[in-house]
Amino acid sequence: MTIVDEHDEDGAMRLREHHLVVATAKHVFLHREYGVVFVREAASREDLATYDLTPLLLYGLSVPGTSLRWVMLTPVDNPASIVSVLGKAWTRADGLRGRPDVLKVSRHLAASAVDLPDTLAATDVRLVVADGSDKAFSASVRRCQEDAMWASLPRRRATPSTTLDQLNRCATDRHNHSFQSPQSRVNATMEWWRNRPPRAADLPPGDEIDWRPGAWLDAWEKGLAPAGRRYFHKDTFDGAVWLLTTPPVADDDELQEAISADPESNDLPDVARALVRCWPTSPGELSRCIGSTARSLEWFLDRKAALDYQQRNQLCELLGLELDRDFRTYETCAPCVLIARTSNAAKEAYEFLSHGGDLVFSNEAVPASGLPDPSWRYLMFQAYGGAPNIMLVARGSGVDAKLSQDLFINFQGAKPIRLALYRDIVRTCAKACRDSRSNIRAMKELSDRHVSFFADIASEI
Structure with missing residues (x-):
């Protein structure tokens, strides 16, 4: 197999890699x-069939370490x-830059798809199978599912998508528009990727089905x-039709309020769970601060019960979360200190706070x-x-052992900083855990205390 030799400035060879996702669509x-x-x-x-909804198959391609997905x-x-x-x-998705190496x-x-390796090998593409611990691939699966849900969001004066052909064209147009739009800041992986020349697909037509669908498509x-x-x-904004857990109301502001007030119609439980699992204090201490009980908080995080409006607001304030009303999702709005108690919990919180690895920096x-x-x-990071944010990792723990094994996407390793700055970080983390x-x-x-504190760290490392 011939692989185009593409190097970084330091001479190290890098391979182009894509993640291919195939599953039944979760949100469309x-x-x-x-x-x-x-x-x-x-x-x-089965539940959605009662609303006369027919499932669809989702195909997605993702460039790991970037926000590029099709x-x-x-x-x-x-x-x-x-x-x-x-x-x-x-051929059509500009951001993928044609066929990859892997x-x-x-x-x-x-x-x-037993014949796929040979088909790809004929075009100098190597097929690799993701193992169960490949968190970057798992993240690609989740984000492709989410991207399909927002594929209909039109640019100004665009027509809402009502058919699959329209939706697929809109998804490709949004991908290309996003890739071609100038960005003020990009991470190193994205910058390297944007500079890659496109490659021809060099694939056969693929008129016949070359894979066997199965129950694994519905694992979610x-x-x-x-x-x-x-x-x-x-939706009054883009004309898209949604199936909501709350009755629609005429006024859009009232609808936004109803959605943000209903714990089953937004992602607050999922986002909060990722942070609570790594919060320095216990769930019991957190629950007391919001006027709840540890069991009620746990049920809320597992979507088994609701918290009242005031408790949800207090939880958001404690965790530094706010609702993005355009996308109806919760985002972080404040810095925090977390403790990596388990690999899975730490990875989930890190991926949320880092927007899937789109990082200015990530260093020890x-x-x-x-x-x-x-x-x-x-x-x-x-x-x-x-x-x-700062993630505390206990020395000798399971997370400690995996820190150098790509546990955290785009983690750049240990970097020295001034001793006074290091001691201030240690003191701050101790205070944050009280x-x-x-x-x-x-x-x-x-x-x-430090003007442009993390900007200074970024310049030092």
């Missing part, structure tokens, strides 16, 4: 009357061949709670002189457009 369905319908809160196909949907009873999907993606797929897809349904009553609603702070803290390692309300306040005070 077809309706006989409404056409394309979007479902924000996932439910099983998606396409087909009816489940008329699947596309993998080769034809790749041909369209590598195409990573799930073990289920690899087992169902496992563990879903039974769906409650839902309501069709046509070590003193340029003197000895480091014998108990903790201090992982500093900041996403573009986000707040700086009680639930001290966390964000301590990090903000740290920034106040």
Whole structure:
């Protein structure tokens, strides 16, 4: 196999890699009357069949370490061949830059498309199977599902998508527009990728189905709670039809308020759970601060029960979260200190706060002189457009052992900083761990003591 030799400035060779995702769509369905319908809160196909919704197949390609993703949907009873999907993606999606050197797929897809390795090898593309611990691939799966849900958001004066063909064209147009638009700041991976010349797809037509669909396509349904009553609603912003868990109301501001007030119709439980699992204080201490109980908070995080409006607001304030009313999702709005208690919990919180690895920097702070803290390692990271954060990793823990094994996407390793700065980080983390309300306040005070604090760290490392 011939691989184009592409090097960084330091001479190291880098390979182009794509992640291929194939699954039943989690958030997009077809309706006989409404056409394309979007479902924000996932439910099983059986539950949604009562609303006359037909499932779709999702195909997605992602560039790991960047925000570049392309998606396409087909009816489940008329699947596309993998080769034809790749041909369209590598020809039409500008951000993918044509065929890669490596195409990573799930073990289920690899087992169902036995001829794919040879087909790809003929075009100098190597097929790689993702293992169960590949968090970057898992992130690609989640984000391709999410991208399909927002594929209908039109640019100004665009027509809403009501058919699959329109939706697929809109998804490709949005991908190309996003890639071609100038960006004020990009991470190193994105900058390298944007400078790659496009390659021809060089694939056969792929007229015949070259893979076997199976139950593995619906793996995301496992563990879903039974769906409650839902309501069709046509969005006044983009004309898209949604199936919501709250009744539609005439006034858009009232609708936004109803959505933000309903814990089942937004992602607050999921986002909060990722942070609570790593918050320095216990869930019991957190629950007392919001006037709840540990069990009620746990039920809320697991979507088994609701918190009242005041408790949700207090939880958002404690965790530094705010609602993005355009996308109806919660985002972080404040810096914080977290403790990596388990690999999975730390990874989930890191991916949320880093926007999937779109980072200004991600380094372990070590003193340029003197000895480091014998108990903790201090992982500093900041996403573009986000707040700086610190993840504490206990020395000798399971997370400690995995820190150098690509546990955290785009982690750049240990870098020395001034001893005084290092000691201030240690003191700040100790203060942040005292009680639930001290966390964000301590990090903000740290920034106040050092003008452009994390900008200084970024320049030093």
